[in-house]
Amino acid sequence: MADFEIVIAGFGGQGLLFTGKVLAYAGLLEGRELSWLPSYGPEMRGGTANCNVILSDTPVGSPIVQHPNVLMVMNAPSLDKYEADVAPGGTIFVDSSLIERKVNRDDVTVYYIPATRMAAEAGLSGLANMILLGAMIRTTGCISEDTLPDALHKVIPERKAHLFDANMKAIEAGRAEVA
């Protein structure tokens, strides 16, 4: 399987690190090499927060993703920041309910998904990240759909275990959107 170098970016509070953790745990369950690196510090308050995930069949060198082949963005500043870095042939997932503009690249595949609006309308508010994740997994195959539920169980803390079904529902909605 090809290496996946993934950047997930947006505002703090949108579940970006959580989304990355789901991918990382799936990688662990699949016995792959991986790294997960969060941004930390003042940028989490108001500016952009992000997380870098690498999934590979060979040992991961630098955990810092320079040229993502998968980018998921949940606010406009993040698209501005990372758009040019995306590797040619890469895929960008845009939450089009939060980002009005279009991607200015013609060498990448772009999915515009109004995830935040979809989540609100489906009573899944706060789970726009999972909608985008569902679309990402379906279209890129970065992790297996089979390991996803187990990974999600690992990442959702025990006290929030009741939210598992809602998360899966959001992922389903994302999958359906790109089917």
Place this chain on the structure above:
Amino acid sequence: MQEKVLMKGNEAIAEAAILAGCRHYFGYPITPQTEVAAYMAKRMPKIGGTFLQAESEIAAINMVYGVASTGKRAMTSSSSPGISLKTEGISYLAGADLPALIVNVQRGGPGLGGIQPSQSDYFLATRGPGHGDFHVLVFAPSSVQEMADLTSLAFDLAEKYRMPAMLLADGTMGQMMEPVVLPEPTELTREKPWAVTGTKCAREHNIINSLYLSPQELERLNIERFERYKTIEATETRWESFMMDDAEICIVSCGITARVSRNAIVEARKQGIKVGMIRPITLWPFPEKPLLEAAEKVKAFVCVELNMGQMIQDVELAIKCRKPVSLCSRVGGMIPSPEEVLAAIKQANE
């Protein structure tokens, strides 16, 4: 064997310390190492250990001194500005020949600096962090696995040689998650006849002290300590060689920059440039021997680090300036990209 789990570097340090038998943690929060303290706060009370958030870094290191005096495994953790505060206590630990673990998850400096990753405490760590003539064992982890493994090793060697050990990580290593197989629990069997544990009226008093007003005695203790250091230099130096067999350029780098360098080496090899890396795992003792041997074979060295050029001095000393050594570095929390390292490799190769 323990199962493979996903952990942050900081959490791996904490869990590995517990598995190594450490039941006393004293700390004070500071980014980017706070997860060590947070983890200890959660775990220690459940296993009959002590977690204490001290009123300052200075208090924390002196609490470590107290516990270490009794022969128990004790640790503290901080990041660069906090480590400056601890240096007095570290010097006292060294002067009293006490084992302890000090974790430094480095951030950019000087002063309060920033909170992003750095390796600018290299001099501070390797030259003896505090006043007086001494060393501490210095370990430079380059993966979450090594964060755990070297924590274990640091406790063991600190005890074996009765001296403080420092785990010198950086913000990236502390914050990133990777799969890790935690070490097996350590059985603590080492006798510590020097520890203050109460005489029970059955032996002479043990005294833990770093004050020696007799110059003759203080000189003798310093010389003895440095004899011990010679043994450590001869037997405890650790490093990893990567693609060095036919290398014409040798990168020297540790921690996060060694990971970035690895990417650059793989790319350079694709372009036909024969480059490898010697990655120091112990920074004190420094792997002088493999570097001097490499100097016979390669035409140049490139030192990749997150400071204005600190480890490069040890490289030049190790190879007795026989080959040119160039520096590829970023500071202030910036990290060189593999492309930047590749450019430095190409320049050295010309």
